[in-house]
Amino acid sequence: MTPKYCSTLLDCIRSGLCRHESGVGIYAPDPGAYKTFAEIFDPIIESYHTGFKHTDKHPATCFGYGSDFPNLDPEQKFIVSTRVRCARSVEGFPFNPCLTKRNYKDLECLIKKPLRALCNEHAGSYHTLGCMDSDDIQKLVDAGLLFKGKNRFLKSANALRYWPTGRGIFINKTCTFVIWVNEEDHIRVIALEKGGDLGRVYERMIVGVESLAHSLKFSRDARLGNLTFCPTNLGCTIRASVHIKLPLLASNRRNFLELAKKHHLQVRGTLGEYSQALGGIYDISNKRRMGLTEYEAVAEMHKGISALIEAECEESRKTRK
Ligand SMILES: Nc1ncnc2c1ncn2[C@@H]1O[C@H](COP(=O)(O)OP(=O)(O)OP(=O)(O)O)[C@@H](O)[C@H]1O
Incomplete structure (x- = not known):
């Protein structure tokens, strides 16, 4: 369970279980879910965002012009x-x-x-x-x-x-x-x-x-x-x-x-x-x-x-x- 909101793995995967035609089928019920359930989120993140590994860090915001x-x-x-x-x-x-x-x-x-x-x-x-x-x-x-x-x-x-x-x-x-x-x-x-x-x-x-x-x-x-x-x-x-x-x-x-x-x-x-x-x-x-x-x-x-x-x-x- 996530520490603050007590979300479970089922809360994350419910959509994919119900909707087999989902593109990804997983959502984070609260911000802590990405860490608590990193084992399931990280490979999905790496696959969708083409190569963003669990060791990678997203860069700082830069909008440019x-x-x-x-x-x-x-x-x-x-x-x-x-x-x-x-x-x-x-x-x-x-x-x-x-x-x-x-x-x-x-x-x-x-x-x-x-x-x-x-x-x-x-x-x-x-x-x-x-x-x-x-x-x-x-x-x-x-x-x-x-x-x-x-x-x-x-x-x-x-x-x-x-x-x-x-x-x-x-x-x-x-x-x-x-x-x-x-x-x-x-x-x-x-x-x-x-x-x-x-x-x-x-x-x-x-x-x-x-x-x-x-x-x-x-x-x-x-x-x-x-x-x-x-x-x-x-x-x-x-x-x-x-x-x-x-x-x-x-x-x-x-x-x-x-x-x-x-x-x-x-x-x-x-x-x-x-x-x-x-x-x-x-x-x-x-x-x-x-x-x-x-x-x-x-x-x-x-x-x-x-x-x-x-x-x-x-x-x-x-x-x-
Ligand atoms: N380039 C565009 N010009 C005009 N309307 C657009 C354009 N791109 C998307 N829309 C319209 O924006 C609405 C929302 O699109 P859609 O839900 O696919 O994407 P989104 O809002 O970016 O969210 P998500 O990726 O979460 O689905 C739709 O009505 C879609 O037709």
Whole structure:
């Protein structure tokens, strides 16, 4: 059992036991679980984050500058939209399966405070899920701005208890900056917009998360970096993704996935993991988040997406010959 919250191995593996189709199937019910159950977590972490060994240490936070990343698709031929998100847990609170109804409310209250200080392009409003109209919720979900809420993997991990208590969303005025409260993680900071300007989107996310860090203390481990509910999100917690159309490359699925793998990219369907690529639009993002800084994770994605676009152009040149 973990020392502070008395979580058991069953609390960690419940989702994988119920859902055999899970990608990973294990979650940390509280921050102590990664140490108490290191024997089961460490090999999964090493495999998912490609080679982050139990002797390795995650580097210090380094966001760098978004301006280092030029627009991936200036002619707007391939990329529909770009999104960068990171996750944070508030120190002193366990993760979903151990959170009480009171904890959810207290967390929401704590997180809401610094949101009022967000200004300029980040300024916006917070909406408690429980007070929102179901049509408004659906519109935000359909626009890819809000979590779906009925995720079967999170349900079987005991992560949806007391729903919608303490859950909510902050949205800026232009719908290009969003914060999710108490979904999978305590906090998800998300920046997104149409087109391929990764640098601008990343910069917006950095300003958002740094602003929250002025007033909230986040859970961090000396070896694992930022602590999250799911081990795939540990470390820098960054997922930088594009919604992209690569019709020629994707027509040979095996080659497409191999090339993505070579660049440490993850390919998802349009509506996220386990979904279909609607209209040939894929969600492609960096896969690794441990052993590399925030800046390095985004750089890896930038380089990989550039390579996929180049491969698509090469296929196009071949068909024209
Ligand atoms: N590049 C993108 N442009 C527009 N929307 C995106 C982009 N990437 C993801 N989304 C949308 O964001 C929402 C959440 O996606 P998804 O759940 O797959 O990823 P996530 O929020 O990063 O979390 P996790 O990795 O834990 O699943 C979905 O509606 C998805 O369509």
